[in-house]
Structures are given as structure tokens and as C-alpha cells.
Amino acid sequence: MDTKTLCLGVLTHGDASGYEIKKAFEDGPFGHIQEIGFGSIYPALAQLLKDNLVTVTQYTQEGRPDKKVYSLTATGRLFLLDALDEPTEPDKVRSDFLFRMMFAHLLSPSALEAMIDERMAVLTEAIAGLEQRANSGFAPASETFIDGYALAIYRAMADYIEENRYQLVSASLLPQRAVAE
Amino acid sequence: MDTKTLCLGVLTHGDASGYEIKKAFEDGPFGHIQEIGFGSIYPALAQLLKDNLVTVTQYTQEGRPDKKVYSLTATGRLFLLDALDEPTEPDKVRSDFLFRMMFAHLLSPSALEAMIDERMAVLTEAIAGLEQRANSGFAPASETFIDGYALAIYRAMADYIEENRYQLVSASLLPQRAVAE
DNA sequence: GTGATATATATCGTTACGATATATTATAAT
DNA sequence: ATTATAATATATCGTAACGATATATATCAC
Incomplete structure (x- = not known):
């Protein structure tokens, strides 16, 4: 498109x-x-x-x-x-955040925590904005659908990160092999 | 990046x-x-x-x-x-699918249903692939985290679409005002 | 009053994308 | 048996998109 x-x-x-x-x-x-x-x-x-x-x-x-x-x-x-x-093209995503998470073991625990906290803040704000819009007035079916879709995804992201961040942080606490080798 | x-x-x-x-x-x-x-x-x-x-x-x-x-x-x-x-850039998404959903009222119900079905098939396949990979062998913490993240999102997408698709389909059944005007 | 935010358009150099070309082998289908 | 497709592997080229920057004014907060 x-x-x-x-x-x-x-x-x-x-x-x-x-x-x-x-x-x-x-x-x-x-x-x-x-x-x-x-x-x-x-x-x-x-x-x-x-x-x-x-x-x-x-x-x-x-x-x-x-x-x-x-x-x-x-x-x-x-x-x-x-x-x-015309045929629908597959969704395209580029996540700078996920790229960084791929190198959690190369980051200091504090830098990693800061990145995750920042990401959570962005998500929390986006969720709050969408919740507010959902409860304010009438919108066409398509807009309601898409807002709800985005909200569902943001919630899934936030929930997942909150529940699994410890996995990355413990990896970050291990000796930084990749740098040392 | x-x-x-x-x-x-x-x-x-x-x-x-x-x-x-x-x-x-x-x-x-x-x-x-x-x-x-x-x-x-x-x-x-x-x-x-x-x-x-x-x-x-x-x-x-x-x-x-x-x-x-x-x-x-x-x-x-x-x-x-x-x-x-360096500062993490916000995620970038481009969804051809969502763009089409924005115009549900301009599409025939059958074309709309076909698009949604196709999307669900892609998601179901992606979910199955990730579930299989999760149960097969050992991976670094970062990879496990990212695969789990992707899985959580795909599931949220599929669940949301399945539960709310009727909203769009009923909008598609209404007279196509935008074309008629 | 000073800086930040909002309104509004436009260009320009660098990047990235998508299609295509080339070449060989292994596998799958008819 | 033969044909087609997928996989391995690199590279280019024209078009499209991105990001930064320039320009101009008004409002709003501190």
C-alpha cells in the first residue's frame, strides 16, 4: 500500500x-x-x-x-x-525495542531495565488513550474495530513484558560472554 | 535502526x-x-x-x-x-490488512469475509509454528522472550478478530453510502 | 519575553524497497 | 522421464520512502 x-x-x-x-x-x-x-x-x-x-x-x-x-x-x-x-500484503513490523532485547546479554542490567521501563510507559499511555477514546462518543464500526484491535495488542504486549521481563534481566546479570570472548 | x-x-x-x-x-x-x-x-x-x-x-x-x-x-x-x-525508536507498523478493514463499508460482505478468513489463516499458522518451536529444544533467553512475545501478540490478534469480526460484517451489509453519494 | 507547540507547505540527499538477472542443484510433481 | 519449483547465492537498478531541514506565523505557557 x-x-x-x-x-x-x-x-x-x-x-x-x-x-x-x-x-x-x-x-x-x-x-x-x-x-x-x-x-x-x-x-x-x-x-x-x-x-x-x-x-x-x-x-x-x-x-x-x-x-x-x-x-x-x-x-x-x-x-x-x-x-x-488487490491481494493484501502481509503486515510489516520493525521493532527497535525487540532488536535491543535480542542483545539483553550485552547490556548492563540497569540499561536493560531502563529500556523495559520506558517501553512499559509508552504502552501504558497508549492503552490509557485508547480506553478513554472507547468510552467517549460514537465512532464508525471500522474505527471501533481498529481501536479495539490496537488496544488488545497493546495489552497483550504490556502483560507479556511484565510477566517475562525477569528472564531477560537474569540473562543480563550473567557474565557478558560475547564481549569477553 | x-x-x-x-x-x-x-x-x-x-x-x-x-x-x-x-x-x-x-x-x-x-x-x-x-x-x-x-x-x-x-x-x-x-x-x-x-x-x-x-x-x-x-x-x-x-x-x-x-x-x-x-x-x-x-x-x-x-x-x-x-x-x-542510543534512544530506542518507537515501533513501526504498516498493516495493509487494517487499512482494508477501515473500508469495510466499501467492500462486499463476501470480499470482507474472505480477507478476514485469509488473515485468520495466516495468524493460525504463525501461532502453530511458534508453539512448535517453544516445545522443541533450548534457546537463549532473548530468543525465548521474543518468540513468546510474538506468540502473545498473534494470539491476541486472532482472539480479537474472531470475537469482533461480526461488527465489520454487519457494517458491510449496510447500504454503501460512500459509493452511492 | 522567551521558548515551545501548533499550523502549514516544500525540498533534498540518503536509504530502502521490489523486481529482475544470473547460475546451479535438489526435490517435487505430472 | 521430464518438467517445474524451491533452495542456494550474489548483485544491480529504478522507484519510492524517509528524515532532516527551511520557511513563516500565531498561540500558549512559564
């Missing part, structure tokens, strides 16, 4: 600027699907415009910079529908 | 070729951390060699292509240790 298709997806929820599309992938309804940066969004929007999959209207704002609001065209909508019909 | 550091990480487990490094990120101990392709690995190894973080020995094999086996240098090991000491 490339950035262009991702942008088209957000635009089905209503017209938006590049900045607003980014926000949708941060805290908004697309927040747990993936992250995208401005360096991907603006070139993608320029390309979509060239291909007539979106149109743009420029709004002059007082105080703030001009806003370019993009709208989906009929062709754009069909393009998205076609993309949705 | 860039590809170069990822490669150095694998090499702490012993000398390896580019091909073997890729395998380590497929089924091996690094399997649940992230994916990397040859297009990333070979240029990374060339760069590491240039920077004297690894050395290479070429083995002429009968039948098979020549094998270039890379070894970590002392400098390379220090480089990895320094990288491990």
Missing part, C-alpha cells in the same frame, strides 16, 4: 490538506495503521493531482499559511476501490 | 553470508523483529566492509555459487554496542 493510496483513503473521510492527512495517521482514525511523514505526503499529493485522482482548492488564511485542501475525484475513488481489491 | 546495524546484530551470532542474514530475518531468531530484502542487505554489507566494521572471506563451493562469509571486526562490535546505547 503506497503513500498515494493511503492519501486517497483518508480523503474518503472528507476533504483534507497534507497537514491534516498527516494528523489522521498520528492520532486520527488511521493512527494504528502506519506512520507517514511530510516527505512522503506532499510528493504523493502532487502526483495524485497530476493523475487527476484529486483536485485542490487553495484557501488563504489569516495568520496561518495558506491551506491546500484536496478532494477525491470520481476516478480517485475508483482507483482506491481497485487497490482494495 | 538501519540495515547496517541490523546486519552487525546478526553477525554477533556468528559469521554469515548475505543470504544467511536474510534467512535470519525470515525464520531465524530475528524473524519477528523486521523484514529486510537483498536489495538492502548487499549494499549494507558492501558499506560495512568499506568502513572496516566487517571482514569477508570468499568460499568456493562445488555446485553452488561462491559464498562470501562476513565476520564482525572489533570496531564493528563497538559500533553495534554504541547503536544499542
Whole structure:
């Protein structure tokens, strides 16, 4: 799923600027699907415009910079529908945290504990945020489903780490063979 | 965590070729951390060699292509240790599946069911593989921890989808407003 | 008042990704 | 028996994405 298709997806929820599309992938309804940066969004929007999959209207704002609001065209909508019909790619994960845990035996116990504590803090905060959102107002079925999915995963992560962290910490307390050899 | 550091990480487990490094990120101990392709690995190894973080020995094999086996240098090991000491980046996820679930209301019920069934099949297979590996032999604490972590997440995903899929399917049965408007 | 956060777009160099090419052997299927 | 596929092994190349940076203003907290 490339950035262009991702942008088209957000635009089905209503017209938006590049900045607003980014926000949708941060805290908004697309927040747990993936992250995208401005360096991907603006070139993608320029390309979509060239291909007539979106149109743009420029709004002059007082105080703030001009806003370019993009709208989906009929062709754009069909393009998205076609993309949705293609085979689903497997999920892609990259966990800097897990990579570090792979080298628990090379870390000092205190450094390791600090990493795990930091990770737990991030998870606890994410869980609290999702719980709050779940109890506040109405959302479309898809958003409720995805928020619940993310919540279930974060809880599973936090529970697992809390119950098994001692395994890594004891490995860290052993003589650091890999460094010594 | 860039590809170069990822490669150095694998090499702490012993000398390896580019091909073997890729395998380590497929089924091996690094399997649940992230994916990397040859297009990333070979240029990374060339760069590491240039920077004297690894050395290479070429083995002429009968039948098979020549094998270039890379070894970590002392400098390379220090480089990895320094990288491990830097702030941990947040996990990055990109889920083509969740993106599609966001548009459940635009899909036909049968297409949606097929996507969910396919996803469940992938998860069930991953869970079975991890359960088998958990009951077969001894592994370092870090690998046991990471496999258990992955297993906990896959189970949480499968359980959640099985219990909440009806929410999406009923949304799909409603008139497709977005297309009709 | 000073620094941080939010709004808003854009570019640019480096990285990474995905597809493809090449070559051989072992195994599986028809 | 023959054909196809998977596995072993390296490498490149065009495209896509990422991360940092630049620019500009307003609000908000300390």
C-alpha cells in the first residue's frame, strides 16, 4: 500500500490538506495503521493531482499559511476501490525495542531495565488513550474495530513484558560472554 | 535502526553470508523483529566492509555459487554496542490488512469475509509454528522472550478478530453510502 | 519575553524497497 | 522421464520512502 493510496483513503473521510492527512495517521482514525511523514505526503499529493485522482482548492488564511485542501475525484475513488481489491500484503513490523532485547546479554542490567521501563510507559499511555477514546462518543464500526484491535495488542504486549521481563534481566546479570570472548 | 546495524546484530551470532542474514530475518531468531530484502542487505554489507566494521572471506563451493562469509571486526562490535546505547525508536507498523478493514463499508460482505478468513489463516499458522518451536529444544533467553512475545501478540490478534469480526460484517451489509453519494 | 507547540507547505540527499538477472542443484510433481 | 519449483547465492537498478531541514506565523505557557 503506497503513500498515494493511503492519501486517497483518508480523503474518503472528507476533504483534507497534507497537514491534516498527516494528523489522521498520528492520532486520527488511521493512527494504528502506519506512520507517514511530510516527505512522503506532499510528493504523493502532487502526483495524485497530476493523475487527476484529486483536485485542490487553495484557501488563504489569516495568520496561518495558506491551506491546500484536496478532494477525491470520481476516478480517485475508483482507483482506491481497485487497490482494495488487490491481494493484501502481509503486515510489516520493525521493532527497535525487540532488536535491543535480542542483545539483553550485552547490556548492563540497569540499561536493560531502563529500556523495559520506558517501553512499559509508552504502552501504558497508549492503552490509557485508547480506553478513554472507547468510552467517549460514537465512532464508525471500522474505527471501533481498529481501536479495539490496537488496544488488545497493546495489552497483550504490556502483560507479556511484565510477566517475562525477569528472564531477560537474569540473562543480563550473567557474565557478558560475547564481549569477553 | 538501519540495515547496517541490523546486519552487525546478526553477525554477533556468528559469521554469515548475505543470504544467511536474510534467512535470519525470515525464520531465524530475528524473524519477528523486521523484514529486510537483498536489495538492502548487499549494499549494507558492501558499506560495512568499506568502513572496516566487517571482514569477508570468499568460499568456493562445488555446485553452488561462491559464498562470501562476513565476520564482525572489533570496531564493528563497538559500533553495534554504541547503536544499542542510543534512544530506542518507537515501533513501526504498516498493516495493509487494517487499512482494508477501515473500508469495510466499501467492500462486499463476501470480499470482507474472505480477507478476514485469509488473515485468520495466516495468524493460525504463525501461532502453530511458534508453539512448535517453544516445545522443541533450548534457546537463549532473548530468543525465548521474543518468540513468546510474538506468540502473545498473534494470539491476541486472532482472539480479537474472531470475537469482533461480526461488527465489520454487519457494517458491510449496510447500504454503501460512500459509493452511492 | 522567551521558548515551545501548533499550523502549514516544500525540498533534498540518503536509504530502502521490489523486481529482475544470473547460475546451479535438489526435490517435487505430472 | 521430464518438467517445474524451491533452495542456494550474489548483485544491480529504478522507484519510492524517509528524515532532516527551511520557511513563516500565531498561540500558549512559564
